Amino acid sequence: MSAALHPSERIVHRTAAGALYEPAAADRPVDLDTLREDIRAGHRFVVLQEDTGAECTIEVLLSILTLALPDTLAWLAPPGPHRHSRVGQHEPPAPPRKGTA
Numbered sequence: 397m398s399a400a401l402h403p404s405e406r407i408v409h410r411t412a413a414g415a416l417y418e419p420a421a422a423d424r425p426v427d428l429d430t431l432r433e434d435i436r437a438g439h440r441f442v443v444l445q446e447d448t449g450a451e452c453t454i455e456v457l458l459s460i461l462t463l464a465l466p467d468t469l470a471w472l473a474p475p476g477p478h479r480h481s482r483v484g485q486h487e488p489p490a491p492p493r494k495g496t497a
Contacts, residue, residue, distance in 0.1 A: 404439070404440060405440045405441055405442050406418065406420075406434065406439065406440065406441040406442075407419065407420060407441070407442055407444065408426050408431070408441055408442070408443045408444070408456075409443070409444050409445075409446045410443050410444070410445055410446060410452055410456065411446045411447075412445075412446065412447055416428075416431075416443070416456070428456070428459055428460050428463055429463075431456065431460055432460050432463070432464060435460070441453070443455075443456045
């Protein structure tokens with residue numbers, strides 16, 4: 397368990413099967429999307445392993461990051477027919493055609 401909890405930290409427990417629940421709210425289930433929204437809102441939480449009491453917040457944060465990663469990085473894919481070009485690499489402009497000015 398963490399040495400000292402911040403008074404506003406939400407405590408979440410994780411079962412051996414990976415399910416998350418909030419013991420202070422009559423064992424209400426908590427999903428990763430809810431925790432992700434808590435992060436966005438600036439709320440703090442700590443996740444404890446149900447059977448040992450060991451802190452496992454980092455593992456849950458990695459799970460949240462893994463779920464959010466595809467959406468977060470979608471903007472990196474260039475639009476249009478050149479979707480397979482490397483990010484940040486632009487194709488040079490086409491040379492002017494002869495006979496046109």
